[in-house]
Structure formats: C-alpha cells, structure tokens
Amino acid sequence: MKKAYIFIILGAALWGTIGWYVNQLYDYGFSPIEVVILRAWTAAIMLVVYLLLFAKEQLKLRTVKDIQYFIGTGILSISFFNFCLFTTMELTTIPVATALLYTGPAFVVILSTFFLKETLNKEKIAALLFTFLGVSLVIEFFPSNMNTVSFQAVLFGLGAGFGYALYSIFSKFALKKYSTLSITTYTFVTSAIALTPFFPFAEKGMLLLHPTVILYAFGLGFLPTAFAYIIYTWGLKDIEASKASILTTVEPVVAMIIGIFIFKETFTFQQIIGMVIILGTILLMQHQPKKKASFIKKAG
Numbered sequence: 001m002k003k004a005y006i007f008i009i010l011g012a013a014l015w016g017t018i019g020w021y022v023n024q025l026y027d028y029g030f031s032p033i034e035v036v037i038l039r040a041w042t043a044a045i046m047l048v049v050y051l052l053l054f055a056k057e058q059l060k061l062r063t064v065k066d067i068q069y070f071i072g073t074g075i076l077s078i079s080f081f082n083f084c085l086f087t088t089m090e091l092t093t094i095p096v097a098t099a100l101l102y103t104g105p106a107f108v109v110i111l112s113t114f115f116l117k118e119t120l121n122k123e124k125i126a127a128l129l130f131t132f133l134g135v136s137l138v139i140e141f142f143p144s145n146m147n148t149v150s151f152q153a154v155l156f157g158l159g160a161g162f163g164y165a166l167y168s169i170f171s172k173f174a175l176k177k178y179s180t181l182s183i184t185t186y187t188f189v190t191s192a193i194a195l196t197p198f199f200p201f202a203e204k205g206m207l208l209l210h211p212t213v214i215l216y217a218f219g220l221g222f223l224p225t226a227f228a229y230i231i232y233t234w235g236l237k238d239i240e241a242s243k244a245s246i247l248t249t250v251e252p253v254v255a256m257i258i259g260i261f262i263f264k265e266t267f268t269f270q271q272i273i274g275m276v277i278i279l280g281t282i283l284l285m286q287h288q289p290k291k292k293a294s295f296i297k298k299a300g
Helices: 003-015 016-028 030-053 065-092 093-099 106-116 122-136 151-173 180-198 201-209 212-236 241-248 251-263 270-285
Strands: none
Touching: 003 093, 003 212, 003 241, 003 251, 016 030, 016 065, 016 093, 016 212, 016 251, 030 065, 030 093, 030 180, 030 212, 065 093, 065 180, 093 122, 093 151, 093 251, 093 270, 106 122, 106 151, 106 270, 122 212, 122 270, 151 180, 180 201, 212 241
16 A cells, blocks of 8 residues: 555544543543634644644745735634534534535535536535435434434534635635645644633633643643644655545544443444435545545645
8 A cells, every 4th residue: 555545544534532531531621612713723723833843844824915815714614613523522422513514515615606606517516415314314314314423513514514614614714825734834833822812811821731731731732633634745845635535434433432432422333324324425526526635635
C-alpha cells in the first residue's frame, strides 16, 4: 500500500478518536464550548509551531482583508460545528453524533447551489433523499418512530453537519490564495482568539494546571487535530482528492467502535444500517462526473 494511503487512513482514524478525548474532558467538568476552546488553542499552537519550523512562508497573510475568510472557517464553521458536535456527544452517543455530523456533504450540496451556483441535478437530489433516510434510521424516527434520540440531540447533530458544510463553502474562496495547511492554521487561530472570552478562567482556570487535563487537552489538539491534519495533507500530495475523501469514511467507523466498545454505548442494527446509507451516499457522490473538490473537504 502506498504511504499516501496509510497517511490518509491514519489521519481519518485519528479524527475518529475525538469523542474519546471529549468524554475524558467532560469528566473534569468542562462544558462543550470549553472543550471547543481547548481544542482550538492547543491545535492553533501546534500548527503555528509546525509552520514556523517547516513552512514559515505559509504563515504569511496576503492582505488584512483576507481575515474575512478565516472568520468564516474559524468562527462560523469550526467553532460552531465543534460546539454542536461536542454537545451532541454529551446528549447522545458518539456513534449517533458522528453519523449526524456526516450529513455535512448533504448540506454542502444545498449551500453550493445557492452560494457557488452549482447545479442541483437528479443525482444530488437522490443523495439528499438517501441522506434523509439514513438520518431517520440513525435517530430511530423511521420506520418505528421510537424517538430514542432526543430532538435536542438531533438539532445539535444536524447543526454540526451544517457547520461542517460551511467550511467547504468558505474555504472554497480561501483556496484561491492560500494552501490547505495555511487555511487550517489560520482557522484554528481565529477560532481560539474569538472564543477565549467565553472561557471561565476564574472558575476553571486552575484545572488547566492539572497534568491530566493538560494531557487530554493537548492530546485533543495534537493527535485528532494538528497531527491528523498534517499527515492527511502529506497524503494528499500523492493521491487524488476524490480517493482521499473516500478513505476518510474510516473516521465514523473508528468513532463507532470507540463508542460501542470503550464507552459501552448502544448502537442498534437499524442505526448501523442508517450510518451505512449515509456513508454509502457519500461514496457514490465521489463517482459523479465533474465532482467538485470542495464537496467533502475535511476540517478536522
């Protein structure tokens, strides 16, 4: 197997471990927004250090006006979708939260129609319908109407997918002037700075000195964020983006395994079928002619 494939799969697998770090930090009393802040700062620090050491030129901001791109990717997308994702993990299980996150590509189809003037063809409409079917099975609304997943969890889960999709839209414009690694770095730096005022330093500042908290916080910012994105970027150098995006579907599989076997969370056969439908829809979309590169752009 090519090293590129190994890098892509390893990066995606590391993304799938996010839930483990998040749950560990929850045990110390951190809220979803506080965990988002910890992830943003630790990832930003490590990405900036990496670029200073190996690609200093990628830290150069072309114009001050370009900050608008990173307000979009860092605040409206990364901050929002991470908050929604981590809240969903708190309200339901890691597998369900991850499945709802992967509605992102469906939202990309909708948003790109309005903002990027892309054509909404019959294949895309079919993909939206299959995604809706998959989500219905995951939240167990259809066919049994069991409602085992709360409306609040579904709302935040779909919010995560929507925020995830926004990254593809905003980064589409930023990619005209910046590399993917530069965009990711500025995204987390912008997110960290913007969210800092919302961290309760007076109440939980001392927790940041706890060795275990530091370990989990930097673990979250390093392995499933900075390091995962760096090796994913390395892999992209020698593999087509469409093939890479297909390989990233290993992420929800890893998340499901962690949720079921480590945290003993339940995930029914019906929910597994729903996740398979969602992922299958994404894979089929990769084979559509003239596929847009932004369709499944990964934010981390």
